[in-house]
Amino acid sequence: MKRNRRYVLSIVFVVALAALSLAGLLVFNTRPKLGLDLQGGLSVVLTAKGKARPDVLDQTVEIIRNRVDSIGAQEPDISRSGNENIIVQLPGIRDPERALEIIGKTAQLRFREVVGNHSIAEAEQAALKEKLERGTKAFDRFVNRQLKKEGWTISSDDPKDKPVVYPSSENPDLLYRLGPAEVAGSDVADAFAQFDQSGGGWMVILDLTGDGKQAFADVTTRLAGTQRQLAIVLDRRVESAPAVQQAITDGRAQITGQFTEREAKDLALVLRTGALPIELERSQVQRVSATLGTASLRSGLIAGLIGLAAVAIYMFLFYRLLGVVTLLGMGIYAALLLGLIGVISATRGFSLTLAGVAGLIVSVGIAADSYIIYFERVKDELKEGKTFRSAVERAFRPALRTNLAANGVAFFAAIILYIVAVGPVRGFALMLGISLVFDIGLLYFYTHPVVALIARNRQAAGLRGVGMREAVGEVATA
Numbered sequence: 150m151k152r153n154r155r156y157v158l159s160i161v162f163v164v165a166l167a168a169l170s171l172a173g174l175l176v177f178n179t180r181p182k183l184g185l186d187l188q189g190g191l192s193v194v195l196t197a198k199g200k201a202r203p204d205v206l207d208q209t210v211e212i213i214r215n216r217v218d219s220i221g222a223q224e225p226d227i228s229r230s231g232n233e234n235i236i237v238q239l240p241g242i243r244d245p246e247r248a249l250e251i252i253g254k255t256a257q258l259r260f261r262e263v264v265g266n267h268s269i270a271e272a273e274q275a276a277l278k279e280k281l282e283r284g285t286k287a288f289d290r291f292v293n294r295q296l297k298k299e300g301w302t303i304s305s306d307d308p309k310d311k312p313v314v315y316p317s318s319e320n321p322d323l324l325y326r327l328g329p330a331e332v333a334g335s336d337v338a339d340a341f342a343q344f345d346q347s348g349g350g351w352m353v354i355l356d357l358t359g360d361g362k363q364a365f366a367d368v369t370t371r372l373a374g375t376q377r378q379l380a381i382v383l384d385r386r387v388e389s390a391p392a393v394q395q396a397i398t399d400g401r402a403q404i405t406g407q408f409t410e411r412e413a414k415d416l417a418l419v420l421r422t423g424a425l426p427i428e429l430e431r432s433q434v435q436r437v438s439a440t441l442g443t444a445s446l447r448s449g450l451i452a453g454l455i456g457l458a459a460v461a462i463y464m465f466l467f468y469r470l471l472g473v474v475t476l477l478g479m480g481i482y483a484a485l486l487l488g489l490i491g492v493i494s495a496t497r498g499f500s501l502t503l504a505g506v507a508g509l510i511v512s513v514g515i516a517a518d519s520y521i522i523y524f525e526r527v528k529d530e531l532k533e534g535k536t537f538r539s540a541v542e543r544a545f546r547p548a549l550r551t552n553l554a555a556n557g558v559a560f561f562a563a564i565i566l567y568i569v570a571v572g573p574v575r576g577f578a579l580m581l582g583i584s585l586v587f588d589i590g591l592l593y594f595y596t597h598p599v600v601a602l603i604a605r606n607r608q609a610a611g612l613r614g615v616g617m618r619e620a621v622g623e624v625a626t627a
Contacts, residue, residue, distance in 0.1 A: 153605065156598035163595045167481040170488025179491035183240065184502035184576065185226075185437055187446045190240040191248055194433035197233045201427045208426055210235055213252050215422040220251060226500070235429065240500060245436050247415065255384050255428050256419040257307050258334030260368065260402070261327035263378035263390050264312065267301050270322050301326070307385055309333060315380075317387045318406060325387050327380050331368040332402075336361025340420040342413035345405065351413035353404040353420065362400030370396040383416075449506040456510055460517045468524055474599050475520045482516055482591055489583060505576035512584030515556070519592050523548040527600070541604040545597050552592060556585045 173179040185192055195213075197206065206229050217225045217239065226238040242248050272295035273283075281288040296302065301324055304313040309330045317323040339356040357365055372379055372393040380390040381404050388406045408416065457479065464472035486509065493499045526548040530540030563582035567575050 153602065156602050159594045159598045160602075163481060163591065167484040167488075170484045170491075173488050173491055174484075179488070179495055181487065181490040181501040182494040182499070183446070184500035184505070185238045185240045186503045187501065187506075188241050188443075189437045190238065190242045191245040192236070192238045192433075192435040192437070193249060193252070193431055194230075195235045195237065195253055195429040196432040197235075198428040198430055201233060203229075203232060205426050206232070206235065209429070212423050212425055213237060216251050216419060217248075219418050219422060220248060234432070247411070249431070249434065251415055251419060253429050253431060254419050254425075256334065256416075256424045257384055258337065258420060258424060259307070259309065259330040259382040260332040260365070261313070261330050261380045261382055262368065262372065263325055263380050264328050265326040266390075267296075267299070267324045267326070268322050269296060269301075269324055272296050272299075296324070304385065313385075315382055315385050315387050317390070318383075319387075319389065325380055325390060327382065327387075330382075331379075332357070332361055332364050334420060334424045336364065337420055340417040342408075342410065342417045344410075348405065350405070351408040351410050352406070353408070353413050353417045355402040355404065355420065357400040357402060362398075365400065365402055366396060366398040369393050370398075445503050446506070449503055449510070453506070453510045453513065456513050460513060464517065464520065468520075470603070471520075471524055471600065474596070474603075475517070478520070478591055478595055478599075479513070479516060481595060482587060485587055485591075486512075486584065489587075490580075499579075500576075501580075502576045504574055505580045508577040508580030509584065511581060512588070515559070515584060516588050516591075518555070519552050519588050520596060522551050523592065523596060523600070526551075538601075538604040541597075541601050545601075549589075549592065549597075552589060556589055560585045 197209075201209075210227055210229055213235065214225070214227050217227065217237070225240075226236070228236050230236050237252055239245075239248055269292060272292045273288075275295055276288050276291040277283075279291060281291055293302070301314055303316060303324065307313070312326065312328050314324055314326050317325060336358050337355050338358045338361070341354055342351055343354050344350075345352045368379065373396045374394070376392050378390040378392050380387045381402075382388070383404070388404055391405070404416070460479070461472075461476050464475045466472070468475065490499070490501060494501070523544065526544035527537075527540050530544050531537065535543060560582055563578045563585065567578035567582065570578060
């Protein structure tokens with residue numbers, strides 16, 4: 150009686166957990182979040198230009214994560230791959246082009262005094278006289294050589310403490326020779342977009358830090374009333390170069406230019422979250438449509454249902470009543486698994502990908518194997534003349550050992566795969582590992598208690614639907 154009570158409590162505990170999982174899915178909406186390949190979105194690999202230290206890449210990842218959070222992307226996956234790549238996956242993103250512009254923009258901001266300016270039209274006219282076509286490499290090389298003769302070489306890097314020559318965003322024909330940086334993007338405490346009532350366009354307002362406020366006050370005081378210009382440089386291009394009319398001591402600066410509302414807001418976002426410490430280039434961009442993601446999910450679910458139906462038919466034909474026990478166990482297994490996926494999606498940011506769905510489908514076969522191993526052990530005991538009740542008890546331990554050995558090997562393989570793999574493959578490994586643990590748990594807390602209770606009931610054990618009589622002939626049912 151004590152053992153029966155223990156079995157009943159074990160079954161009630163498992164069923165209660167399954168019911169709680171279903172309640173979470175249906176009532177509290179803890180449904181698994183879908184990954185990039187299932188709901189569509191954007192995947193991009195950003196590669197650092199030149200060598201970058203691991204700590205610099207880690208800092209870059211954090212800045213990109215802050216930018217992505219600011220544009221409202223759901224469950225982004227941003228990680229460093231190797232010593233030069235950063236992988237950004239944005240499921241469900243609605244505007245991929247805007248996201249690409251924001252996450253990859255270096256946003257190095259400098260305020261520099263304008264030392265002089267020069268038109269490149271003369272160098273281009275000389276190139277045309279040499280019968281070189283605009284837009285060709287030969288044309289560009291000739292223009293650069295002509296400019297270099299006159300001491301105007303466009304800087305390829307962004308030294309903060311040295312004079313540089315940068316082109317203008319507003320006027321492609323103009324070059325600016327600029328002095329050392331007076332104020333940098335690191336001096337920006339906050340940035341926001343605002344419509345310029347006087348100019349009729351959008352601009353970005355900057356609130357400077359304490360040190361930035363003082364530095365900006367010093368440079369504007371020095372240039373005030375001299376008609377000298379202070380260039381606002383963003384990523385080695387002069388956005389604007391206004392003449393300083395008066396000293397600005399309130400710590401507020403502004404960037405004007407030919408900005409649309411979205412451009413101004415996006416610029417304010419990247420300046421607010423900080424400049425990237427390194428330059429990045431897009432080495433791989435993949436856009437997944439929501440339609441393709443839905444089709445992939447539907448195909449995966451259909452494959453899973455077909456597999457489950459095949460397992461159900463097989464188990465019922467070979468084990469009858471015990472096949473019904475198996476089907477109920479698979480239902481509990483599915484409820485617990487989906488509930489756990491929903492929890493880790495909500496708490497750890499996990500997203501279910503197509504590879505994860507594949508891991509779940511594979512787990513259906515693994516779970517079915519556990520039932521088969523146990524039931525076949527029971528049949529072996531029955532063939533040796535044991536009663537049904539005795540056969541169930543004697544078969545459980547060797548069946549459990551066999552499943553522990555088989556699942557243990559697969560579980561360690563899943564751990565290794567999770568550690569060394571990246572991206573969706575880790576989702577497959579995670580789903581496989583969780584499934585293996587659940588499989589052993591259900592064998593111990595559900596399958597064996599249910600089968601043992603059936604064996605202890607003469608009427609249930611004696612039913613022809615159990616299928617044991619057909620397998621081994623007449624056996625005792627006491």
